[in-house]
Amino acid sequence: MAFNNLDTLYRQVIMDHYKNPRNKGALDEGSLTINMNNPTCGDRIQLTLKVEDGNVSDAKFDGEGCSISMSSASMMTQAIKGKSLEEAIKLSSIFSDMMLGKEYDEDIDLGDIEALQGVAKFPARIKCATLAWKAMEKGIREDEQ
Amino acid sequence: MNVQDIREMFPILNQEVNGSPLVYLDSAATSQKPYQVIEVLDKYYREYNSNVHRGVHTLGTRATDGYEGAREKVRRFINAKSTEQVIFTRGTTTAINTVAHGYARPNLKEGDEIVISHMEHHSNIIPWQQAAKHTGATLKYLPLQEDGTISMEDARKTITANTKIVSIMQVSNVLGVVNPIKELAQLAHENGAIMVVDGAQSAPHMKIDVQDLDCDFFAFSGHKMCGPTGIGVLYGKKALLENMEPIEFGGEMIDFVDLYDSTWKELPWKFESGTPIIAGAIGLGAAIDFLEEIGLDNILAHEHKLAAYAFEKMSALDGMTIYGPKDPMKRTGLVTFNIDDVHPHDVATVLDAEGIAVRAGHHCAQVLMKWLKASSTARASFYLYNTEEDIDKLVEGLIKTKEYFSDGF
Numbered sequence: 001m002a003f004n005n006l007d008t009l010y011r012q013v014i015m016d017h018y019k020n021p022r023n024k025g026a027l028d029e030g031s032l033t034i035n036m037n038n039p040t041c042g043d044r045i046q047l048t049l050k051v052e053d054g055n056v057s058d059a060k061f062d063g064e065g066c067s068i069s070m071s072s073a074s075m076m077t078q079a080i081k082g083k084s085l086e087e088a089i090k091l092s093s094i095f096s097d098m099m100l101g102k103e104y105d106e107d108i109d110l111g112d113i114e115a116l117q118g119v120a121k122f123p124a125r126i127k128c129a130t131l132a133w134k135a136m137e138k139g140i141r142e143d144e145q
Numbered sequence: 146m147n148v149q150d151i152r153e154m155f156p157i158l159n160q161e162v163n164g165s166p167l168v169y170l171d172s173a174a175t176s177q178k179p180y181q182v183i184e185v186l187d188k189y190y191r192e193y194n195s196n197v198h199r200g201v202h203t204l205g206t207r208a209t210d211g212y213e214g215a216r217e218k219v220r221r222f223i224n225a226k227s228t229e230q231v232i233f234t235r236g237t238t239t240a241i242n243t244v245a246h247g248y249a250r251p252n253l254k255e256g257d258e259i260v261i262s263h264m265e266h267h268s269n270i271i272p273w274q275q276a277a278k279h280t281g282a283t284l285k286y287l288p289l290q291e292d293g294t295i296s297m298e299d300a301r302k303t304i305t306a307n308t309k310i311v312s313i314m315q316v317s318n319v320l321g322v323v324n325p326i327k328e329l330a331q332l333a334h335e336n337g338a339i340m341v342v343d344g345a346q347s348a349p350h351m352k353i354d355v356q357d358l359d360c361d362f363f364a365f366s367g368h369k370m371c372g373p374t375g376i377g378v379l380y381g382k383k384a385l386l387e388n389m390e391p392i393e394f395g396g397e398m399i400d401f402v403d404l405y406d407s408t409w410k411e412l413p414w415k416f417e418s419g420t421p422i423i424a425g426a427i428g429l430g431a432a433i434d435f436l437e438e439i440g441l442d443n444i445l446a447h448e449h450k451l452a453a454y455a456f457e458k459m460s461a462l463d464g465m466t467i468y469g470p471k472d473p474m475k476r477t478g479l480v481t482f483n484i485d486d487v488h489p490h491d492v493a494t495v496l497d498a499e500g501i502a503v504r505a506g507h508h509c510a511q512v513l514m515k516w517l518k519a520s521s522t523a524r525a526s527f528y529l530y531n532t533e534e535d536i537d538k539l540v541e542g543l544i545k546t547k548e549y550f551s552d553g554f
Contacts, residue, residue: 006498006549010491015550041490042507042514042521064520066488067550125494 008118009125010067017071017112022078025060034139038131043069047077047135051143056080056088061132068116068125073132075112085140092133099126146443152530154179154435165500168535173318173479173526174504175368176349178432182371185431189424197423198397198414212423215430216413222433223363224354225380229412232379232386233426237345238268240364240379241312243416244341245272247389248362249310255281257309260338262287262295262324263516264317267509269343273312282309289516292470293320297328304329308338315347319508319517319524320469321452321476323347330359339385345369349528350448350477352441355380367425372432376425379416386412393418444529448478451527455480455536462543468517478527481508484543487550489523495546501539 026033027048037044043065050058059077063070076095080088095113097104101120119129152158155177160167169177189211195204197212216228225231234240249259249272259273263286277284287303290296295313304311311333315326330340339361344353349370355363362385367376381389391398391409398418400408409415436444453473459465464485470476484492493505504524507514514520525539 006495009494010549040506042511043490044520066490068490122494125490128490 009122011115011118013112013115014067014071017074018067021061021070021074023060023074023081024062026062027058027060031058032139032143034135034142036131036135036138038065038069038127040127041066043128043131045069045073045132045135047073047132047139049136049139049143051085051140054086055082055084057082059136065131066125066128068119068128069131072116072129075116076132076136079111079113080136085144089137089140092137095133096130099130146439146447146529148447148530148532151439152532154181155530156180156183158530162500162502163498168499168501168538170525170527170531170535170539171502171504172349172528172531173346173369173524175374176371176528177530178371178373179435181435182373182428182431186373186424186428189427194424196420208423211427211430212421215426215433218430218433219378222353222437223348223378223380224356226356227383230380230383230386232381232413232416233421234364234377234379234416235375235422236366236368236377237343237364238377240362240377241268241341241343242272243379243392244312244362244364244381245276246392247416248339248385249273249276249282250279251390253277253280253282253309256307257282258285258305258307259283259310259312260285260287260304260308261312262314263289264293264295264320264322264510264513265312265314266318266343266345267511268345269312269314270512273310283307286512287313292322292475293317293468294322294470294475295324295329297325297332300329300332304332304336304338306336308333308336310341311338312341312343314343314345316344316350316477317469317513318346318479319481319510319513319522321479321481322470323351323475323477326358326360330361334359346477349436350441351445361385367429367432370429370432371435372429373422373425376422376429378429383412386416389416391415391418395419397421439529445477447529448527449473451531451533451536452476452478452480454533455525455527455539458536458540459543462540462547464547465543468519468522478531479524480526481522481524483519483522484547487546489521491550492523492543492546495549496539496542499538499542499545501542503539 032049034047045063061073094104193207195208197209219231220228333340341362342360344365348365363380368374395418466483468481489505
C-alpha cells in the first residue's frame with residue numbers, strides 16, 4: 001500500500017474535524033452523561049446529551065484519542081443534534097453497516113460522516129470510529145428505560 | 146553474530162506487507178520464530194504426538210522424553226538447582242497468578258504488605274490487587290525516578306518489616322529499563338519478604354541466573370523468546386513450592402484418588418494439571434537451544450547497539466518525546482515514544498502502510514501511562530534479527546508521518 005492509499009483513511013474532512021472538533025466540551029449537569037473507553041488502546045470519550053420531547057436538542061463530547069475516534073465523535077454530535085431518538089439510533093445502525101462494509105441506505109444524507117467510509121478498509125481502526133456512536137446508543141437506550 | 150544469517154532463519158521476515166518489505170519492530174509483544182522451532186513443532190505432531198506421563202507405548206515415551214527434556218533445558222537456561230523447580234505454565238500471567246493464589250492468599254493477612262512498582266505490566270499488578278483484596282493485605286507502589294528507574298533508596302523506604310512479597314519486573318516493556326533485582330531480592334529477604342520476578346522481558350534478552358539473583362519465584366513466557374505461544378515457566382524455591390497447594394486440580398497432578406480425598410504428585414507435576422502444552426514445551430526447548438547457540442550476551446550487545454542507534458536517530462527528530470532513561474546502556478532493545486500532535490494509533494497506521502510493525506496503545510501498563518501522563522504511546526522493539534537498516538526505515542517512516550499530519554490538511 002502506498003502512502004496515497006492512506007488518504008482514503010485520512011481524508012481532509014476527517015482531519016478538519018480532528019483539528020477543529022465541533023461540539024467539544026460538556027453540557028450542564030443534569031444532562032445525560034455517558035463515559036466509554038476503548039480498553040485496548042486507551043481512547044476515551046465522555047458524551048453529554050440533552051434529550052427534550054424525544055429529540056436530541058444538544059450534544060457535546062470530550063475525550064482523548066486518535067484522529068479517527070475524535071473526528072468521528074465530532075461528526076456524530078453534529079449529525080444527531082436536532083434528530084429524534086429514533087433517527088439517531090437509525091443513523092448509528094447505518095454507520096455500523098458502513099464500518100462493516102455492508103450496503104446501506106444511500107438516500108440518507110450522511111454529510112461529513114461519509115468521509116469515514118475509508119475506515120472500513122482498516123480493520124484495526126474500526127473500533128476507533130465506532131466508539132462515540134456506541135456511547136450515543138448506550139445513552140439513548142438507557143434514557144428509554 | 147551475523148544478523149543477515151540470523152534473518153534467513155526466520156521465514157516470516159521474508160515477505161512484503163502493504164507493498165514494502167516487512168520491518169518487524171514489535172518483538173516485545175511477541176517475537177518471531179526460527180525454522181529450528183517451527184520444525185520441532187511440526188516433527189512432534191507428525192512423528193510422536195502422544196500424551197505424556199501415562200501409557201507404556203513408544204510414542205508416549207518419546208513425548209514424555211521430549212517434554213521432560215525441555216524442562217531440563219529450561220533448568221539449565223535459568224540455572225535452577227533442579228527440574229523440580231521448573232513448572233510449565235501457559236505463560237508469565239499464569240505463573241504470577243499461581244504465586245498470587247498459591248502463596249499469597251494462604252500466607253498473607255491484614256497489615257501485611259505487597260510491594261510492586263509503577264512500571265509493572267497488568268499481569269504483575271492485578272493478581273496482587275486481587276490477593277490484597279482477599280487477604281486484607283495492603284498493596285504498595287515503589288515510586289520511580291524521573292527517568293523511570295527504581296532507586297534502592299526509595300526501595301529501602303517502601304519495603305518494610307510488614308512487607309511479605311516484593312514483585313517487580315526485571316525489564317520494563319515500556320521504558321526498557323533493567324531493574325536491580327539482585328539488590329531488591331536481598332532487601333526483601335532482610336525484611337522477611339519473598340522476591341517474585343516478572344522475567345517476561347528479560348529472559349529473551351539476557352542471561353538469567355535465578356540462584357545468583359536469589360529470587361524466590363521467577364516467571365517468563367516462551368513466545369517472547371522465539372518459542373511458541375501458550376507456554377511459560379514458573380521457577381520457585383523448592384521449600385516454597387513444596388508448601389504451596391496446587392491451584393488447579395484434575396488429571397496429571399494427582400497421586401492417589403479416593404472418593405473424598407486425593408493426594409498430589411511430587412514437584413513439579415502437582416502444579417501441572419490436565420494434558421500439558423507438550424509441543425509448546427518442546428518448542429520452548431528448541432528456542433532455548435537456538436538462543437544459546439547464538440549466545441545471550443551477543444544478543445544483548447546487539448540490542449544495546451540498536452537501542453543506542455535508534456535513540457540517537459529518533460532524538461534528532463523535532464517534536465519527539467522518548468520515554469525512559471537517556472543512557473542506552475540502561476535499557477534493552479526498545480524505544481517508546483510519542484510525536485507531538487499525532488496520536489500513536491495514527492503513527493502506527495501510517496508506519497503499517499510502509500510495512501513497519503510497531504505497537505501503539507497502553508502496552509498493558511495503564512498505571513505507568515498515568516505516571517508518564519500519556520494516554521498511550523508508540524513503541525518500537527528490537528530483537529536479534531533487527532538491523533540498523535530497520536531503524537533507518539522507521540525513522541524515514543516517522544518523518545513521513547510528521548509530514549503527513551502537518552501538511553496537506
